[in-house]
Amino acid sequence: MDRAEIVRLDKRRVWHPYTAMDAWASVDPIVVARAEGPFLWDENGARFIDGNSSWWTSALGHRHPRVVAAINRQLETLDHCALGGIAHEQSARLAEELIAVAPAGMSRVFYTDNGSTAIEAAVKMSIQLFAQNGKPRKSRFVALDGAFHGDSIGAASLGGVEIFRRPFASVLFECVHAPFPDDYQAAFDAMKELITRKHDTIAAVVVEPIVQGAAGMRIYDARYLTELVAVARAHDVLVIFDEVFAGYGRTGPMWACDHAGVSPDLMCIGKVFAGGALPMAAVLATERVFDAFRGDASRAFYYGHTFCGHPLGAAIAREVLAIFKDEQILSQVARKERLIKQAFERIAQIPGVARVRSIGMIGAADLGSAGYEGGLGWRVYEEAKKRGAYLRPLGDTVYVCPPLVTEDSVLIELLQILEDSIRAVT
Ligand SMILES: Cc1ncc(COP(=O)(O)O)c(C=O)c1O
Numbered sequence: 001m002d003r004a005e006i007v008r009l010d011k012r013r014v015w016h017p018y019t020a021m022d023a024w025a026s027v028d029p030i031v032v033a034r035a036e037g038p039f040l041w042d043e044n045g046a047r048f049i050d051g052n053s054s055w056w057t058s059a060l061g062h063r064h065p066r067v068v069a070a071i072n073r074q075l076e077t078l079d080h081c082a083l084g085g086i087a088h089e090q091s092a093r094l095a096e097e098l099i100a101v102a103p104a105g106m107s108r109v110f111y112t113d114n115g116s117t118a119i120e121a122a123v124k125m126s127i128q129l130f131a132q133n134g135k136p137r138k139s140r141f142v143a144l145d146g147a148f149h150g151d152s153i154g155a156a157s158l159g160g161v162e163i164f165r166r167p168f169a170s171v172l173f174e175c176v177h178a179p180f181p182d183d184y185q186a187a188f189d190a191m192k193e194l195i196t197r198k199h200d201t202i203a204a205v206v207v208e209p210i211v212q213g214a215a216g217m218r219i220y221d222a223r224y225l226t227e228l229v230a231v232a233r234a235h236d237v238l239v240i241f242d243e244v245f246a247g248y249g250r251t252g253p254m255w256a257c258d259h260a261g262v263s264p265d266l267m268c269i270g271k272v273f274a275g276g277a278l279p280m281a282a283v284l285a286t287e288r289v290f291d292a293f294r295g296d297a298s299r300a301f302y303y304g305h306t307f308c309g310h311p312l313g314a315a316i317a318r319e320v321l322a323i324f325k326d327e328q329i330l331s332q333v334a335r336k337e338r339l340i341k342q343a344f345e346r347i348a349q350i351p352g353v354a355r356v357r358s359i360g361m362i363g364a365a366d367l368g369s370a371g372y373e374g375g376l377g378w379r380v381y382e383e384a385k386k387r388g389a390y391l392r393p394l395g396d397t398v399y400v401c402p403p404l405v406t407e408d409s410v411l412i413e414l415l416q417i418l419e420d421s422i423r424a425v426t
Helices: 003-013 065-075 089-101 115-131 153-158 162-168 184-198 222-234 287-291 311-326 329-347 376-387 408-425
Strands: 032-036 039-042 047-050 106-112 140-144 175-178 202-207 238-242 266-269 281-286 355-359 362-366 397-400
Touching (some): 047 408, 065 311, 089 106, 089 311, 115 153, 115 266, 115 281, 140 184, 153 162, 175 184, 184 202, 184 222, 202 222, 222 238, 281 287, 329 355, 329 362, 376 397
Parallel strands (some): 140 202, 202 238, 238 266
Antiparallel strands (some): 032 039, 039 047, 106 281, 355 362, 362 397
16 A cells, blocks of 8 residues: 555544644654664655654564564464463463562562553552551552653543643542652652651552653652652552653663662553563562452452453563563663763753753753643654654653664764754754
């Protein structure tokens, strides 16, 4: 099918996520035909560097040969089967291998099928844990201003980005949003006060450790996490770390919470988990959480998803962990982090750039103050597209978040395209 025909069919039938569809009608989109490593190729042969790892998933690049081989191998024997009342090798071995690299104290794996459902599961586990263990009033949640934890109703209730909440405000459950730790001490003091005063009604605190992704790549001090965990534990408030975006080396270490050397009670992972090739996610839990569901059937966690723990995804997820180890992916990040940092220090000098920041394989710059609804980032997106990079912005925030395996020369090219595109716009 030729490019024009694909676009015609798309515009006739496809309802795109996060998209004003009237405006989409006049967009000439990138029509991706093929992807490999850090590159996307358009139907007309144009090459684009995948500047955001396809929504933060393809940390190992697209179609990593070992991931492709793992899918093919698994397809030879078992494509999918339910996890209800059935065990299978891939999900069993994956759980064991995952716990081996998880933060200290994690001991159980509950599979779901995307980041939002991992968050839903963690929320429901927290509520049920207290409900059936003598503290039914502990059913409220605390999250951070600007948080993004997904789009299902539960996950959106925790979210703090106004545009994602607005239409659903009437049905979202109550969640207290604590100040984002721009100033870590002041924010922690506010959080401490909140937990101390309301702990008898709070089930859990949910945070994206170290960096809030969708809020605009906002980075905060690891000390906030250390102190948060201590005060939550002291008041029997569960800590849920959402590592859906920041996990798997994106910020440097395997898990963003490793910056602080702390572990949560529940940890949600997704995106890179199944190599960016299939939707797959999980909640990791401590033994204490798991124990709270022991007993007769009325105490079980009645929750699940059709594709949870599916063998194809699990086979890929195991291969991803093996590749991280064999190819020493995390040590590659440490080296490339410097290139990103230096580029953003240069970008900070461009008139019109308000603020820059970087950590691990993330670099971001604010071009205006309109936040997620700003249009400047989209102008940079268009400029970058002309120059061969896919750089979807977060409103007025432009950022890079490329595959961790991006070669230095390609990374330098990507950073140069971003810099040139910003200059063209500002
Ligand atoms: C931190 C975080 N949590 C949860 C989610 C939701 O994941 P999914 O889109 O797979 O439902 C996202 C998605 O971007 C995310 O960034």
